[in-house]
Amino acid sequence: MADIQALQTGRRGAALLGREIRTEVVRKSIHIVIGIVPTLSAWNRGATLALLAGGIAFYAYCELLRLDGYEIPLISRVTSAAARRRDAGRFVLGPVTLGFGALLALLLFPEPAASLAIYALAFGDGISSLAGRLFGSIRIPFTGGKSLEGSLACFTAVLLASWSVTRRPLMSVAVAAFATVVEAVPSKDLDNLLLPVAVGAFAHFLF
Secondary structure: OHHHHHHHHHHHHHHHHHHHHHHHHHHHHHHHHHHHHHHHHHHOHHHHHHHHHHHHHHHHHHHHHHHOOOOOOOHHHHHHHHOOHHHOOOOOOHHHHHHHHHHHHHHHOOOOHHHHHHHHHHHHHHHHHHHHHHHOOOEOOOOOOOEHHHHHHHHHHHHHHHHHHHOOHHHHHHHHHHHHHHHOOOOHHHHHHHHHHHHHHHHHHHO
């Protein structure tokens, strides 16, 4: 009997972990998509700012409708798939702060700092969370459960993005290291704002 209960508990735990991983994949896929913003901004900065602002407003409207019981095609399904357990029955704030983070980076910083800030948000935060969820085993103290594996993934992603933009190795290492430290701060829902603003300011100081 005890063996059966242990087996059932293990299956429930595996199912829960699988759902959490699927949720994180959806969430961080949205993060990675924001990495297209610097390319759009290079084409037309004004249109990109308008697109971000309009997207934030449209998502917020759809999310309010969802909470009132209205099903918005595609948007509501994606929001539900990206919602963590702590978001149940609440306004899912992540896409709003994600859009605002990219918007602030464009408004506050010139190039290349703006692009580096957005890439840190898109790839550093996005890839680190996925790597931490899938492979994380060494927890970093005082970070709210973040892992060494996730931080290494963040450093690598931001390093490659910085190098692709600047072609300056030492500066790229500095930006990647700073982004990794900021990403490890247990800021919860504010990380989408803290990371691009902090990295943008640091990169602007360097460049």
